[in-house]
Amino acid sequence: MLPLPSAQQLRYLIALSELRHFGRAAAVCAVTQSTLSAGIMALERQLDAPLLDRTVGKKVVFTPLGHEIALKARQALAALEAVPQLAAAARTPLTGPLRLGVIPTIGPFLIPSTVRILHEHFPRLLLSLTEDTTEHLLEKLSLGQLDMLVLAMPCLCDGTETHPLWQDPFYVIMPTNHPFAALKSVPAERLSEYNMVMMEDGHCLREQTLAICRQSPSRSGSEGESEPTFTAMSLHSMAEMVELGLGIAIMPALAIENGILKNRAILARPLAGGATWRTIGLAWRPRSPRAADFTTLAGTLRTLAPHTA
Template structure:
């Protein structure tokens, strides 16, 4: 039988492949740099394979084989860590640490309620929260650094199991004197010719806004493009730009209900047509040993807003 790498060796290799720096990888593994380096070399001898290209100086460059083995190492370590998780979940469900990722256009408006609700219903669950963009959260989920995500869908969530919670309608925000402010509601077709304030690249709300703006012809005759001069890093920055008259923007109802427009000279009108809302939902790795815990959390978090559509769990990818 071939000798198997240890879990510690796999952790060293994964940390180095993620961080591409011996010192930072060692710190992430709570060992010295020499210990991590020796562990990688021992793994290479054990496998009789060259995992790192050491002809490029101080840069950490994986060989094609090393890259493939690092990918397999992540899968193997996740499977190994799932063994005690399955046993623990069977003994005492909804206990222990739970690492939750959440996107910035949801986090500030959901976290206070979510934390309070989880503490009330699951007092033995230790919740930690990371806020980041959808792309980065999905990467951390795939690497086993997070257990569950709160996302806005539709999104590119391939390779996850998702559970919708509720619909979050979109509103259009604008200065009081804007021509659209006289309408009771704004049809999506009206947005394609408007100057829009968008979230910066990496935020799903940017892509959702651009998709909505493609519902009609633009003023320059180029289908699918809107005039967007200003980009915001947060919904608060977006509201400031709109108040200054730099453009109009699409704002989730969740943020408006959370008071983001209070004290501002901004008019908010419902958006009508399709798509005029986003779906707040959860995502986790398929076949996770804690899937039953995630579904129980989904049922509880779903009470924080009134669901508009039947709730079903589905796998994507």
Template sequence: MLPLPSAQQLRYLIALSELRHFGRAAAACSVTQSTLSAGIMALERQLDSQLLDRTVGKKVVFTPLGHEIALKGRQALEALEAVPQLAVAARTPLTGPLRLGVIPTIGPFLIEPLVKTIRTRFPQLTLSIAEDTTEHLLEKLGVGRLDMLVLAMPCLCDTAETLPLWRDPFHVIMPEDHPLARLSHVPVERLADQRMIMMEDGHCLREQTLAVCRQGREWHGTEGESDSTFSATSLHTMAEMVGLGLGIGVVPLLALEGGILRGHPVISRPLSGGPVWRTIGLGWRPRSPRSEDFKTLATAFSSLAPHPTQTLNQDFV
């Protein structure tokens, strides 16, 4: 009988199967690329089978057997990891480690109240936090490096079970002397001829901003138009760029109430016309044995909405 694969070997294989990139798979598993590669090669020797097709250059191509083993390995690993989690959850719900992932356009404004809520209401949870883009957080969630994510939807998060908490309305930020400053609300159509400052590629807020801009019938901008858009790595940087007169931006209310305009000659106006908000929500692995814990946390976190009227019903989709 062949020896059983180790959980670590399965994690390496699953990560590579999902990400199709050795570097990203290694990062998701928090190991070096050489360690991940060696682990998969050791698994191949152990099974006396080829799991990867190495005749196609640098592309990651699984053999039919490798693909099947990755699928079975995912099921086996989920079942294995569920055993201690089920035991802990049955003995005492909401205890033990909680590895939380949060995106950069939420973290600076929500981490403090999140931590306070957990420490006050769920003191038996041992919290750790990682900040990253949605794509990278979902990768880490998929390979078991994180337990739960705080997300801004809509986003490409089909691989996670999600639960919306509240709507976070979008506002336009602009220099104090900007022509749009005379308006009490800015219709999305008025964004068509503006120089927009957006988050850089990889941030879901960039895609959400583009979706808002495209609601205006005159909008013809694209992600690639470097002559008409600037990009920022954080909302604080965006506010500074707006204050320098480089353009205007679209930011969520959560960030405004977090003080990103403080110290800048910048004002904000609500957007109007169509769905002009993002949805703050939680995400976790489907079929997680801790799903009920996460739903309890969702109820607690709903109280952190800046305004009670933004809170969504739990069955909102």
């Protein structure tokens, strides 16, 4: 019988294939870089096949065979991890660890109510939380470091099973003396009339805002998207920039309903025209043995939707 790779070797290989950097892959696997590198080399000797192309210097480049084996390794590790998870889920549904990832434009406004309702309904669930950008959360989900994500859709969520919860409308926020203040709602095609404050790269709200702004003709009349004058690290920073008169911004209702504009000289007006909302939803790995649990959790979390959603 051919010797089988260990689960740890598969984790090293998957992390390296995802991150393409030995240092970051080692950090994800909670080992030193030398340990991960030695593990990959041991796997190559065991398989008697080169998985990495080491003729290209310091860059991490997989051979065609290495790329194919990494894909198989991901499937094999997921199947292996599913065995104890399936047994645990059958014994005691909705108990044990739940590693939940949340994006920053949702987390501060939904985490308190999420923690409270999960503790009330599922007291034996051991919840841990990670806040990060969509891209990083999806990466951690694929590597098995997280179990379920709370995301804003549409997003590039290929390779996951998604479950929509509710729609979160978009508003345009502006200083109290802004010309749009006289409008009951702001047409999306008029957004280009003023500078926009947007989230920095990596946040899905930025991409959703840019998609909406593409409906609006550029003031210069040139093609392509114009760069925002100011970018924010968080929705709280965005509100501060708007209050200072640096521009207007698109803000989700979830943040407004949770008081982000309280005591600020800012008005909010509904955004009109096109897809003027995002969808709050859950994502998990396809064919997860805990899919039934996650579906139950989705039903519970849906009760957190605002009555206006």
